[in-house]
Amino acid sequence: NAGVTQTPKFQVLKTGQSMTLQCAQDMNHNSMYWYRQDPGMGLRLIYYSASEGTTDKGEVPNGYNVSRLNKREFSLRLESAAPSQTSVYFCASSEDRWTGAFFGQGTRLTVV
Amino acid sequence: ELKVEQNPLFLSMQEGKNYTIYCNYSTTSDRLYWYRQDPGKSLESLFVLLSNGAVKQEGRLMASLDTKARLSTLHITAAVHDLSATYFCAVDPRNYGGSQGNLIFGKGTKLSVKP
Numbered sequence: 001n002a003g004v005t006q007t008p009k010f011q012v013l014k015t016g017q018s019m020t021l022q023c024a025q026d027m028n029h030n031s032m033y034w035y036r037q038d039p040g041m042g043l044r045l046i047y048y049s050a051s052e053g054t055t056d057k058g059e060v061p062n063g064y065n066v067s068r069l070n071k072r073e074f075s076l077r078l079e080s081a082a083p084s085q086t087s088v089y090f091c092a093s094s095e096d097r098w099t100g101a102f103f104g105q106g107t108r109l110t111v112v
Numbered sequence: 113e114l115k116v117e118q119n120p121l122f123l124s125m126q127e128g129k130n131y132t133i134y135c136n137y138s139t140t141s142d143r144l145y146w147y148r149q150d151p152g153k154s155l156e157s158l159f160v161l162l163s164n165g166a167v168k169q170e171g172r173l174m175a176s177l178d179t180k181a182r183l184s185t186l187h188i189t190a191a192v193h194d195l196s197a198t199y200f201c202a203v204d205p206r207n208y209g210g211s212q213g214n215l216i217f218g219k220g221t222k223l224s225v226k227p
Contacts, residue, residue, distance in 0.1 A: 033214060041219060042217040042219040042220050043155075043202075043215075044217070045215070045216075048214045090154065090155070092155075098160065098162070099157070099160065100145040100157050100160050100215075101215060102157070103155040103156075104154060105153075105154045106153075
């Protein structure tokens with residue numbers, strides 16, 4: 001049971017470079033999320049998608065774009081990376097309130 | 113704006129002792145979740161609390177929810193070293209039905225259990 005799979009696990013970017021973080025879930029969940037985790041800050045929502053074809057901004061969307069490619073996949077793009085985007089990024093998915101969200105293993109991104 | 117506050121943020125305790133972590137939130141919600149995170153790892157779901165007065169227990173951990181006080185507690189009984197981790201509470205701000213929304217997380221409580 002793969003659950004939520006994120007790629008890559010680690011990435012180093014130079015300031016101004018772009019990249020896309022990939023996320024796929026095999027649980028047939030409708031909702032998917034991207035969070036970032038910074039020391040002492042908990043997790044903060046970047047974007048979410050309540051269903052295929054829809055996306056909404058979360059608490060910290062600036063500098064990011066997302067694509068809900070299909071029900072399984074939800075990608076996060078950094079168009080022009082900045083050092084402030086150095087963080088650990090988690091993708092999550094959920095079906096309903098009864099189970100809450102399931103998280104991927106995270107992507108540790110460093111922007112130099 | 114929904115705020116979720118956990119305290120304490122750091123907790124060092126001895127094996128065998130009891131302690132409680134508190135999670136306060138600033139708006140009405142009947143959906144609260146507790147997660148555990150080990151260093152360098154992902155988040156693991158511990159408890160799902162979906163109504164006022166809900167109580168869930170798993171091993172040495174017990175979680176409860178008081179929606180009127182906007183408070184959830186995570187009680188640790190007779191702590192053991194394996195419980196050392198960071199614990200997060202998260203609140204879903206959409207209430208009383210409707211589709212699953214996003215989660216607002218507390219900053220986490222880093223628990224260290226020492227022999």
